[in-house]
Amino acid sequence: MTASSSSVVSARKLGLTFETNDGPVHALSDVDLEVRKGDFVSFIGPSGCGKTTFLRVIADLEKATAGEISVNGMTPEEARKSRSYGYVFQAPALYPWRTIEKNIALPLEIMGHSAEERRRRIERTLDLVNLTGFGKKYPWQLSGGMQQRASIARALAFDADLLLMDEPFGALDEIVRDHLNAQLLKLWARTEKTICFVTHSIPEAVYLSTKIVVMSPRPGRVTDVIESTLPAERPLEIRETPEFLEIAHRVREGLRAGHSYEE
Amino acid sequence: MKRLQHNWQPLLAGVITAIAAARLPLTLPEAANPVQGGMMIALVLLAAVTLMLTLEGPIPRAAVLFVGAHLPAGLLLAGLSGNEGQMSTAFFLMIAASWLLAWACVSELSQIEPRSTAASWFLRLLIPAIFGAWILVIWEAATRGAGIPFILLPPPSAIAARIAGSLPILWADVRQTIFKAVLIGYVIGCAAGFVVAILADRFAFLRRGLIPVGNMVSALPIIGVAPIMVMWFGFDWQSKAAVVIIMTFFPMLVNTVAGLSAAGSMERDLMRSYASDYWQTLVKLRLPAAMPFIFNALKINSTLALIGAIVAEFFGTPIVGMGFRISTEIGRMNVDMVWAEIAVAALIGSVFYGVVALAERATTFWHPSIRGG
Numbered sequence: 001m002t003a004s005s006s007s008v009v010s011a012r013k014l015g016l017t018f019e020t021n022d023g024p025v026h027a028l029s030d031v032d033l034e035v036r037k038g039d040f041v042s043f044i045g046p047s048g049c050g051k052t053t054f055l056r057v058i059a060d061l062e063k064a065t066a067g068e069i070s071v072n073g074m075t076p077e078e079a080r081k082s083r084s085y086g087y088v089f090q091a092p093a094l095y096p097w098r099t100i101e102k103n104i105a106l107p108l109e110i111m112g113h114s115a116e117e118r119r120r121r122i123e124r125t126l127d128l129v130n131l132t133g134f135g136k137k138y139p140w141q142l143s144g145g146m147q148q149r150a151s152i153a154r155a156l157a158f159d160a161d162l163l164l165m166d167e168p169f170g171a172l173d174e175i176v177r178d179h180l181n182a183q184l185l186k187l188w189a190r191t192e193k194t195i196c197f198v199t200h201s202i203p204e205a206v207y208l209s210t211k212i213v214v215m216s217p218r219p220g221r222v223t224d225v226i227e228s229t230l231p232a233e234r235p236l237e238i239r240e241t242p243e244f245l246e247i248a249h250r251v252r253e254g255l256r257a258g259h260s261y262e263e
Numbered sequence: 264m265k266r267l268q269h270n271w272q273p274l275l276a277g278v279i280t281a282i283a284a285a286r287l288p289l290t291l292p293e294a295a296n297p298v299q300g301g302m303m304i305a306l307v308l309l310a311a312v313t314l315m316l317t318l319e320g321p322i323p324r325a326a327v328l329f330v331g332a333h334l335p336a337g338l339l340l341a342g343l344s345g346n347e348g349q350m351s352t353a354f355f356l357m358i359a360a361s362w363l364l365a366w367a368c369v370s371e372l373s374q375i376e377p378r379s380t381a382a383s384w385f386l387r388l389l390i391p392a393i394f395g396a397w398i399l400v401i402w403e404a405a406t407r408g409a410g411i412p413f414i415l416l417p418p419p420s421a422i423a424a425r426i427a428g429s430l431p432i433l434w435a436d437v438r439q440t441i442f443k444a445v446l447i448g449y450v451i452g453c454a455a456g457f458v459v460a461i462l463a464d465r466f467a468f469l470r471r472g473l474i475p476v477g478n479m480v481s482a483l484p485i486i487g488v489a490p491i492m493v494m495w496f497g498f499d500w501q502s503k504a505a506v507v508i509i510m511t512f513f514p515m516l517v518n519t520v521a522g523l524s525a526a527g528s529m530e531r532d533l534m535r536s537y538a539s540d541y542w543q544t545l546v547k548l549r550l551p552a553a554m555p556f557i558f559n560a561l562k563i564n565s566t567l568a569l570i571g572a573i574v575a576e577f578f579g580t581p582i583v584g585m586g587f588r589i590s591t592e593i594g595r596m597n598v599d600m601v602w603a604e605i606a607v608a609a610l611i612g613s614v615f616y617g618v619v620a621l622a623e624r625a626t627t628f629w630h631p632s633i634r635g636g
Contacts, residue, residue: 061532080538087536093529096629097551106547110539138629158537 008072008162008194009035009058015066015219016053026219027053031067033213033222037161040188040195042205043213044251050220051198051213055164058196059087072162083111085162086155090170092147094139094154101126101135104154111158125153128187145176149183156191163195169204181207182236189232202255206230206248207239214254224254270316272370273328276363277312280305283356289342290354296345301353304335308360315367321374328368329393336361336400343403348410358404365397417599422606425599432588433607440585441611443500444572448507453564455508456515457557463516464523465541474520481513489575498579503586506575511564518560522553555630558623565615569608 014031017024028050035041043051056062057069060076071079079085086107094103101122108118126132129149139147148168155163169177181204188195199205205212206228214224228247230238238244284305289298311331318324339357343350372390377383399419405411406418413421426433459477463469489506496502526549534544576586585604592600627633 059536061535080536083538085536087533089529089533091529093527093533095530095548095551097554097627107537110534110537110543110547140629140634 006037007034007070008037008039009033009069009196011054011067011069013067014054014057014064014069016050016057016062017065028057028064029066029219029221031220031222033225035194035196035211037194038192039211040197040209041211041213042209043196043198043215044200044202044205045215045220045255046217047200048220049215049217051215052166053220054215055166055196055198059085059164061087083107083158084160085164086158086160088148088152088155088163088165088168090167092139092144092151094147094150096138096140099136099138100131100142100150100153103139103150104135104157107154107158113158121157121159125157128156128190129153130183143176145172145180148172149180152184152187156187156193161193163193165195165197167198167200170200177204178236184208185234202248202251203239206244206251207234207236212247212251214251216255216257223257224250226250226254270367272363272367273312273315276360276367277309279356279360279363280308280312283353283360286351286353286356288353289339289351289357290346291349291351294346294349298342298346300338300342301357304338304357307331307335307338308357308364311364321371325368325371325375328364328371332361332364332368336365340400340403343407347407350408354408355404358401358408362397362401365393369393414596414598417602421599422602425603426606429600429603433603435583436585436588436604437607437611439500439580439583440503440572440576441569444503444575444584445507445568447500448504448572449511449564449568451504452508452511452568453515453561456512456560457519459512460516460519460523461545463520464545470520474516477513477516480509483509485510485571485574490578492575493579498581500584503572503575503580503584507568507571510567510571514563514567515557515560518556518563519553522556523549525549525556526552554627555623555632558619558627561619562616562623565619566612569612569615573608 011031011033014028014033015026016028017026031050031054043054045051053062057064058071058076060080069076072082072084074082074084094100095106098106104122104125105118108121113121122135123132126135129152131146131149131153134142134146134150139150142150148171152165152168169180172180184195185208197205197208210228212224212226212228213222214226215221216223226247230243230247284302287301287305289301289304290296308331311327315324315327315331318327335357339354339361342354369390372386372393375386377386402416403418403420406416407420459469459473463473485506488509489502492502492505492509496505523545530548530552531544534548539547573586573589576584577590580587585608589601589604592598592604624633
């Protein structure tokens with residue numbers, strides 16, 4: 001692997017083709033990308049651009065058919081088997097027969113942590129996502145936003161350095177989403193994790209990221225990589241500043257360029 | 264008008280009672296034991312109707328209707344003794360009137376919104392109890408009042424008397440059929456179906472090969488299988504348990520296999536992201552997700568097992584067992600004993616189903632169908 005030691009995800013000429021009844025579908029082609037330790041990288045693009053597929057390749061939930069990718073210097077499969085990432089899905093995917101704390105305990109049980117250790121970690125991660133006191137509730141007794149926070153707590157519980165988030169707030173309303181975005185930034189600052197975040201919202205991508213990867217569909221590929229110039233400390237009001245709007249403008253230009261290529 | 268619509272049962276009951284009162288007495292002229300109190304019963308019915316219409320709120324109305332329906336019904340049934348087949352139209356009209364009041368009583372009770380859980384439990388038992396009691400009342404009044412031959416349909420009172428008089432025989436039959444054949448067959452059949460479903464899930468060749476064959480086994484007619492099982496395993500309960508195993512195995516197998524694929528792809532991906540192995544995923548995700556399916560099979564099997572064991576006993580048993588009793592007593596024209604066995608089987612079947620359903624509520628409390636939305 002050519003990736004430097006601080007590189008968490010490194011993709012070279014990565015491609016993925018699904019064989020379907022209607023012929024091959026090129027979900028990803030020629031993707032080159034470096035994610036460094038501590039980055040907050042957003043993947044943005046219209047649906048079908050392969051952003052979720054790319055995340056799933058990192059997570060070893062899909063296999064690339066071309067090129068190479070390394071995660072923490074390993075193949076994705078080795079990385080998955082050494083439990084090096086936490087994955088947050090589009091829906092909370094909490095198990096309805098388990099309470100919130102038992103849901104957070106799920107990965108810890110699978111990874112063989114002791115009961116004492118599990119209790120300690122549940123307490124800590126519930127606090128990280130501001131859900132202290134809700135541990136004994138069942139998922140279906142909580143609001144959608146709280147459920148998604150619980151699923152983030154579950155992904156944080158086993159201390160993987162890499163957090164993969166696939167449109168985690170896509171199903172929530174804008175007010176809850178703003179709130180969760182601000183919380184996520186605080187959490188990122190506190191835990192110093194590397195986060196890969198898939199979204200289709202430009203403001204969300206610009207507000208959260210240190211690096212924005214703009215993608216375009218058919219075949220899924222990277223059209224632009226934008227390094228954010230925003231400061232690390234980001235109150236919600238930063239979204240009104242010229243600097244923010246300029247980055248948002250560049251993202252929009254990148255999306256438009258990818259789109260016109262298609263037509 | 265709305266009030267009329269709401270109260271049509273008691274109003275109709277009043278009209279029917281008035282017609283009946285004009286056609287007294289309750290017995291035909293040739294009756295052996297003529298009944299006199301007809302006018303008094305009619306007055307009780309009319310009093311209940313009048314009082315109920317003046318009251319407000321479901322609880323007092325239901326209370327009046329409860330007494331106004333059941334007191335006359337009791338008196339009417341008491342008047343039957345010695346007069347089998349010799350009751351007049353007035354008798355049947357008054358039974359109909361009390362039944363209408365009982366109907367009104369149940370619809371009033373259904374409108375009560377209980378505040379405490381105890382009251383809610385009481386109501387949930389009372390309403391079906393009134394329903395069931397009235398099936399028996401009408402059955403009793405029709406069979407004895409109209410003199411339906413005993414052999415066609417014995418009255419419930421005769422069946423109850425037969426049950427009370429034959430407790431040792433019934434208990435011996437229950438022990439033979441339920442506690443040996445049904446329970447043992449049910450446990451083995453369900454457990455085997457479950458284990459084979461897990462194996463079929465783990466090994467593709469079993470899934471492809473065994474499930475179609477299992478499908479064929481489930482299509483075997485029980486009437487054909489039962490005598491063969493008696494040949495193989497002898498006259499005692501073992502052959503009946505074998506029939507029950509054959510009947511319960513397949514529903515459990517199919518439901519468990521279907522249930523194991525009930526977990527969503529996102530939940531599976533989650534387990535994969537934890538590098539969870541096959542057994543961890545099975546125990547922590549797929550089996551809990553399959554529970555509603557597994558309980559469906561357990562409920563279906565609770566009734567199938569009872570049917571299987573009773574029918575299998577028609578093909579040879581030692582001289583004890585519910586199926587044996589039914590087949591021999593019907594030959595001796597002792598239909599009350601047949602009905603007694605049917606009643607016991609129905610009671611045990613309901614208890615069996617109820618226990619499984621309670622276990623289901625406790626286990627799959629999280630499922631939308633149980634937690635309600």
